[in-house]
Amino acid sequence: MKFTLLFLLTFLLCFSGFSQDNHATALQGMRVDVVYLASNLLEGRATGEPGESLAAQYIASRFAGEGLQPKGTDGSWFQPFDFNIKENPHSNTGGKAGNGKNVVAFLDNGAPTTVVVGAHYDHLGYGLDGSSLYVGDSAVHNGADDNASGVAAMLYLAHYLKTSPAKHNNYLFIAFSGEELGLYGSKNFANNPTIDLSSVTYMLNMDMVGRLNKEKVLAINGAGTSPVWKDELAKISVGGIKPKTTDSGIGPSDHTSFYLKDIPVLHFFTGQHTDYHKPSDDSELVNYNGIYEVAQFMATLIENLDGQGKLAFTKTKDEQKEATSFKVTLGVMPDYVYEGEGMRIDAVLDDRPAQKGGLKAGDVVIQIGDVKVKDIYGYMEGLGKFNKGDKAIVKVKRNNEVVETEVVF
Ligand SMILES: [Zn+2]
Structure with missing residues (x-):
């Protein structure tokens, strides 16, 4: 009896030590990803600029390190696309053309269906005419919350899902570019997919998940895009996170491009703040444990849905378009x-x-x-x-x- 108890205690101690190490390692990994992507060295990761390429290389090497397969164009990690922004006649902002690239990786479980997990990695560079809310001399817009945080969460999920027992889906991870210019990268992927889009069961988008507040309110948009979402979200209990859902599949981020292809989507978002689209959106203001908890919440959702087959899709009322027509x-x-x-x-x-x-x-x-x-x-x-x-x-x-x-x- 004593022996058994001692054995059990030793086992529990080892086990809790092990999981604490995992937690600490995960947090450190997220911090490394965010600090690098949001550093001045990458000059705000503007689509088509050298900082975007460096960020893309980094993400590809992280995917490779997790043992994923490249799933961009022609067997590479990258999916290049062109963008062309017309000159706005009502303001003095000029047009801009160029090319950017998505970074795409596949975790193949030999399953008939695939879950898409995405986050944009581009940001505003030195301000991107018309998008910055900052007034002052030219400065790097670091985009730590928007959206190095989402990329860090995605990379953590790639690592987690590799060893998860949830094997009834494959997983496609996409780091989108061109988001800040108008969802160019995700639109390009949705129109030129590197896997069969009809095999995609649902898409999860993380855009700004680095500022989880004290109350742990997590905005989840798109909850009306499948009849299963609300019940499934209500089942999850992770770290005291309180989901706050909206229905529409249309929103100002990349999930919209998949919703418009009749795919159930969710967009995870820890909320707006005064550093939004300013040079002060910096890595030291990010809540790393918050990113970890959001990612754990999503991992739980993915595991709970495993084996349920392809999710049903529902169209939602288009709240966003109403909002912008004011x-x-x-x-x-x-x-x-x-x-x-x-x-x-x-x-x-x-x-x-x-x-x-x-x-x-x-x-x-x-x-x-x-x-x-x-x-x-x-x-x-x-x-x-x-x-x-x-x-x-x-x-x-x-x-x-x-x-x-x-x-x-
Ligand atoms: Zn964003």
């Missing part, structure tokens, strides 16, 4: 992971209606004109009532007080 904006960044009633403002942009009306980051919008704002959709509905030049009374909660202000759109 004639006016307040000029704020909404907090997409806010769970209370109303729409919490994460950041107020300079010289826009909200700032001119005295609104501040942290304010919770509860009414615009006559429309009561219960959540971000209520906020969009409220904005939809106005035209340029209109005035509106906006009610916000600020430190438990209700403040009213007039804004001019």
